[in-house]
Amino acid sequence: MEGRRRHPGFADRAYELTEETPVYVISVAAQLSGLHPQTLRQYDRLGLVSPDRTAGRGRRYSARDIELLRQVQQLSQDEGINLAGIKRIIELENQVAALQSRVAELSSAVEGAAAAMRQREAQVHASYRRDLVPYTDVQQTSALVVWRPGHQRGE
Numbered sequence: 001m002e003g004r005r006r007h008p009g010f011a012d013r014a015y016e017l018t019e020e021t022p023v024y025v026i027s028v029a030a031q032l033s034g035l036h037p038q039t040l041r042q043y044d045r046l047g048l049v050s051p052d053r054t055a056g057r058g059r060r061y062s063a064r065d066i067e068l069l070r071q072v073q074q075l076s077q078d079e080g081i082n083l084a085g086i087k088r089i090i091e092l093e094n095q096v097a098a099l100q101s102r103v104a105e106l107s108s109a110v111e112g113a114a115a116a117m118r119q120r121e122a123q124v125h126a127s128y129r130r131d132l133v134p135y136t137d138v139q140q141t142s143a144l145v146v147w148r149p150g151h152q153r154g155e
Helices: 026-033 037-046 063-077 083-126
Strands: none
Touching: 026 037, 026 063, 037 063, 037 083, 063 083
16 A cells, blocks of 8 residues: 555545445435335435435435335335325334334343342352351240249349
8 A cells, every 4th residue: 555545534444334324326226116216205305214415415325225115115005004104103113123222232231230249249258257156056945934023033
């Protein structure tokens, strides 16, 4: 890389594409999803599928957006659900996913706290003194002692 200058913001590793990376322009996203570009614009206006925007306000769709477009189309055409219902379904699915993530996070925290507690408990048990006198059970008798106020020995 002797003759090449690196951009100061670039990482040492190559740019990673994920399913959330916005790479598709609206015409390609329409083609991949099987929908008309105007349908994609309507879905965006309704908040069903909200792609990222470029600095010039152009839409950029990710692979996840394309999958969501297909899901919206399937719910609309095959299931007969209206767009308001589809929006609600998507919102609820997102909420469930967020809650599942939170439950996993809290479960992990509880497991960590339980492990720390077991470790601390083991430390406490290890610190017990071992030179104490062992307990011996006292023999029980059937003797009855009666106490009378004002009576003292020898009276």
